[in-house]
Amino acid sequence: xxxxxxxxxxxxxxxxxxxxxxxxxxxxxxxxxxxxxxxxxxxxxxxxxxxxxxxxxxxxxxxxxxxxxxxxxxxxxxxxxxxxxxxxxxxxxxxxxxxxxxxxxxxxxxxxxx
Amino acid sequence: xxxxxxxxxxxxxxxxxxxxxxxxxxxxxxxxxxxxxxxxxxxxxxxxxxxxxxxxxxxxxxxxxxxxxxxxxxxxxxxxxxxxxxxxxxxxxxxxxxxxxxxxxxxxxxxxxxxxxxxxxxxxxxxxxxxxxxxxxxxxxxxxxxxxxxxxxxxxxxxxxxxxxxxx
Numbered sequence: 001x002x003x004x005x006x007x008x009x010x011x012x013x014x015x016x017x018x019x020x021x022x023x024x025x026x027x028x029x030x031x032x033x034x035x036x037x038x039x040x041x042x043x044x045x046x047x048x049x050x051x052x053x054x055x056x057x058x059x060x061x062x063x064x065x066x067x068x069x070x071x072x073x074x075x076x077x078x079x080x081x082x083x084x085x086x087x088x089x090x091x092x093x094x095x096x097x098x099x100x101x102x103x104x105x106x107x108x109x110x111x112x113x114x
Numbered sequence: 115x116x117x118x119x120x121x122x123x124x125x126x127x128x129x130x131x132x133x134x135x136x137x138x139x140x141x142x143x144x145x146x147x148x149x150x151x152x153x154x155x156x157x158x159x160x161x162x163x164x165x166x167x168x169x170x171x172x173x174x175x176x177x178x179x180x181x182x183x184x185x186x187x188x189x190x191x192x193x194x195x196x197x198x199x200x201x202x203x204x205x206x207x208x209x210x211x212x213x214x215x216x217x218x219x220x221x222x223x224x225x226x227x228x229x230x231x232x233x234x235x236x237x238x239x240x241x242x243x244x245x246x247x248x249x250x251x252x253x254x255x256x257x258x259x260x261x262x263x264x265x266x267x268x269x270x271x272x273x274x275x276x277x278x279x280x281x282x
Contacts, residue, residue, distance in 0.1 A: 032239035036179050037248045041171075049239045053186075056154030057239070060161060060178035062171070077151070085158065 001065055001088060004044065007102055008092040010067065013074055015088025021064045025111035028100050032057040039063070043111035046099055052077040059085045069096040139163070139201040145188040147214065150238060153189045157181035160199055160208075167201065169274060176252040177206055177272040183245040184210045184268055190235050191215060192265065204275075205254070210268040217260040224250070224258075 002019040005012060012019065024042030029035050030049050039045070041062035047054055048069050055078045058066050065088040068074060074082065074089050082089045092099055104110075141163070143156040161178045181197075188195040192214030200207040217223050224246050231241020250256040253270035260266040 030239060031236075031242050033183075033242035033244040033248075036183060037244045037251075041175055051238060052151070053154060053239055056158060056182060060154075060157055060175070060182045062175050 010090040010092045013089040014083050018088045025109050027111040040111045050074050055081045069099050137200045141199045143197040145195045147193045156185050180249040180252045183249050187245050188212050205271050205273045207271045213265040216262040218262050
């Protein structure tokens with residue numbers, strides 16, 4: 001995840017201690033229903049949804065972290081929950097399209113349940 | 115169909131199955147409709163319990179996803195609900211009994227993409243019509259019944275060493 005921070009010039013909102021966690025794949029969506037239905041575990045969730053439900057979704061789906069795009073920042077409730085359940089939160093000013101493109105060009109693959 | 119009659123339970127469990135037997139642990143949670151602020155807390159609590167009990171990660175993930183979907187369904191569509199967690203020797207059984215509008219056509223609601231969600235629900239990241247099918251997909255046993263204007267009862271079971279490989 002530390003590589004992702006470098007590639008997208010991320011700020012780390014919380015979870016600095018977990019940045020060495022490997023990112024198995026990426027799943028990008030603003031629809032949490034899609035994450036719950038289609039993502040695999042060990043994915044980095046890329047989203048613009050900053051509510052507490054994005055963290056709950058990442059938690060139950062065993063995502064390794066959340067990347068908030070387009071300069072969006074997690075709500076206070078989301079930040080507190082992420083700290084409680086040890087999910088790193090990253091933010092980038094890149095759009096979702098740009099972020100996904102950069103991560104894909106650098107070898108990260110999409111997460112999809114088989 | 116008479117709206118006062120319960121809709122037919124679907125996907126009756128096959129016999130024999132491990133969802134019967136001694137209940138090792140039981141806890142009940144109350145879910146309040148429209149309480150988006152706390153939506154997901156029951157699912158998180160159950161996940162913590164199962165991790166403490168050293169359940170396999172795959173079973174915990176499948177059950178947690180089903181629990182969160184069911185919890186959000188109550189928050190979006192029902193007045194309130196009781197969620198009962200029952201840990202059995204070889205499985206975990208969860209029952210949601212809600213009070214609310216009920217589901218007039220369960221077969222329709224079970225199809226991916228069918229939803230009566232409002233734009234507000236979709237803006238919160240839900241309401242894509244994937245919830246009930248996803249609960250079933252992540253379960254090893256699944257049943258649902260509903261009475262319009264009364265409520266819906268949903269029961270699903272995840273085996274500890276489950277055979278549901280499609281949800282991984």
